[in-house]
Amino acid sequence: MRDFTRSTEIQARLHDLVPGGAHTYARGADQYPESMAPVLVRGKGARVWDADGNEFVEYGMGLRSVTLGHGYEPVLRAATEAAADGMSFSRPAELELLAAQDFLHLVPGADMVKFAKNGSDATTAAVRLARAVTGRTTVAVCAQPFFSVDDWFIGTTDMSAGIPAVDTVTFPYNDLDALAAVLAGETVAAVFLEAATALAEPLPGYLEGVRALCDQHGTLLVFDEMITGFRWSAGGAQAVYGVTPDLSCWGKAMGNGFPLSALAGKREYMELGGLRTDRDRVFLLSTTHGPETASLAAFRAVVHAYRTEDPIARMEEAGRALADGVNAVAAEHGITDHLQVRGRPSCLIFRTLDAEGLPSQAFRTLFLQELLEHGVLGQSFVTSAAHDAEAVADTVSACAGAAEVYRRAIERGSVDGLLRGRPVAPALRRTAAPRRIETRTSP
Known part of the structure; x- marks a missing residue:
């Protein structure tokens, strides 16, 4: 399991000083699996590194604002x-x-x-x-x-x-x-x-x-x-x-x-x-x-x-390869009715459906959890021109690992015993729960 100790400590301190612990609701810790919300320190191309030294292929970079890659x-x-x-x-x-x-x-x-x-x-x-x-x-x-x-x-x-x-x-x-x-x-x-x-x-x-x-x-x-x-x-x-x-x-x-x-x-x-x-x-x-x-x-x-340079052609090429690869992984595991990559090639999303074929925040969180464990960070698969063949291959490989766990959850009909912590929640919601956010007052 990846270590997120330092990121979790920084996130807890952020909650003491910044309402919501982030300056954009979509960047909030509640949008990621519990105790697995990386706090980032560096990015280059399509990859980022967090405060614990973990490396990730990142998608939806800068809430879709980075199309040429970090540090272009x-x-x-x-x-x-x-x-x-x-x-x-x-x-x-x-x-x-x-x-x-x-x-x-x-x-x-x-x-x-x-x-x-x-x-x-x-x-x-x-x-x-x-x-x-x-x-x-x-x-x-x-x-x-x-x-x-x-x-x-x-x-x-x-x-x-x-x-x-x-x-x-x-x-x-x-x-x-x-x-x-x-x-x-x-x-x-x-x-x-x-x-x-x-x-x-x-x-x-x-x-x-x-x-x-x-x-x-x-x-x-x-x-x-x-x-x-x-x-x-x-x-x-x-x-x-x-x-x-x-x-x-x-x-x-x-x-x-x-x-x-x-x-x-x-x-x-x-x-x-x-x-x-x-x-x-x-x-x-x-x-x-x-x-x-x-x-x-x-x-x-x-x-x-x-x-x-035609960066749109590059992000669309990466998107097509990624969608084909991940959907093929889902087919290999017999979960195409539950895990799907769809959308315009330059603006892909993943659909996470439960055992009944219904959209599920719990199953989405499980998929995010396994992606993070395998080195992929993103609430979508929105590509940039910096997502080269290696980044796509690493992502498809990560999805193969995630699909193993996802298939077990589908077979069980539940994420119980597989999801560590609470599900993610919509960013715009009336109440703060679910929270389980530790408050720290020490610097």
């Missing part, structure tokens, strides 16, 4: 050189123009862009702008996992404590009739959706229909490109499916781990947040660190890599 030299070099000339000034830097030009070259459907630091900065600015444009307050969001940490979205989740009632409604994906019903009252300022997800591609004509409905009802269409941008294509899902939104929101892979997000859109709307409008101005985005030079330089290096 051209990005580091560009960011370092920019930082050496000054990180932040009292006036715009020329780098802001150069980065904006690079971005708008990738996303020709947008006329203007404004940079920020977090994805929620961009999505909430889009809400504010859409409300100002339309004079309406309701926001319609697709029933997809996540759009913002701000009230307009979190108020719709199970973690809504402290948030007043929100004017946000939801609609199912790939259902034009449902969206038409939501828009019928002419009260919706903006429709938010991911054009596609790992498991859901748009049906023929769906996105075109969404575009037409928004036009018909005077509603702004907003694409969330946080995940699809730089993973479906450098120009996002809108470039793949050929449907242009009014506004789009970007982040994650823009800087290969450097913090950067963006709101982009049509000039007629974006200018309402600027100085060239006769209408009441919108407080669109005004951030101290949005234009810091290191991240903008990192972004420009990322753009160069996507123009010259």
Whole structure:
């Protein structure tokens, strides 16, 4: 068994000092098997090392923000050189123009862009702008996992404590009739959706229909490109499916781990947040660190890599090999109805089903536990361009070891005696339990 003693000690101390023990709920210890939540100290390529010296092949790197690999030299070099000339000034830097030009070259459907630091900065600015444009307050969001940490979205989740009632409604994906019903009252300022997800591609004509409905009802269409941008294509899902939104929101892979997000859109709307409008101005985005030079330089290096190296082809190649390999392992063990790797090759997930064929947090935790024991870290199998043949082979081998234990659990109909500790739990939930978190007050 791998030793996680030092990681567990650091995690306990983190709980004393940081609410939840992590700065992102998806990074929380409750998302990993009990006493097996590695605290990381270093990464290179597709591999990471924890405080106990354990090495792992990592997936979903940086919550899908690292697509070129940890420590990718051209990005580091560009960011370092920019930082050496000054990180932040009292006036715009020329780098802001150069980065904006690079971005708008990738996303020709947008006329203007404004940079920020977090994805929620961009999505909430889009809400504010859409409300100002339309004079309406309701926001319609697709029933997809996540759009913002701000009230307009979190108020719709199970973690809504402290948030007043929100004017946000939801609609199912790939259902034009449902969206038409939501828009019928002419009260919706903006429709938010991911054009596609790992498991859901748009049906023929769906996105075109969404575009037409928004036009018909005077509603702004907003694409969330946080995940699809730089993973479906450098120009996002809108470039793949050929449907242009009014506004789009970007982040994650823009800087290969450097913090950067963006709101982009049509000039007629974006200018309402600027100085060239006769209408009441919108407080669109005004951030101290949005234009810091290191991240903008990192972004420009990322753009160069996507123009010259085709990292999407590499992550898709790795994803196809990984899915084929793991699904073959499941077939060899007779558990294809219970353990499955599915999704777009660059955005794979694993499905963990119990003996009855139902999704199971307990069986998911068992699979995560065995992956960690065999040197794989990840809540998904989302690849990067750094996942080479060796990383894929090591992962398939780890899954073969995990499948042995998983098969025994299926045969027993339970994880009892195989899972060490409590199951993982959804990141966004009303109560903190299950917890079993040791509190330490010593330094």
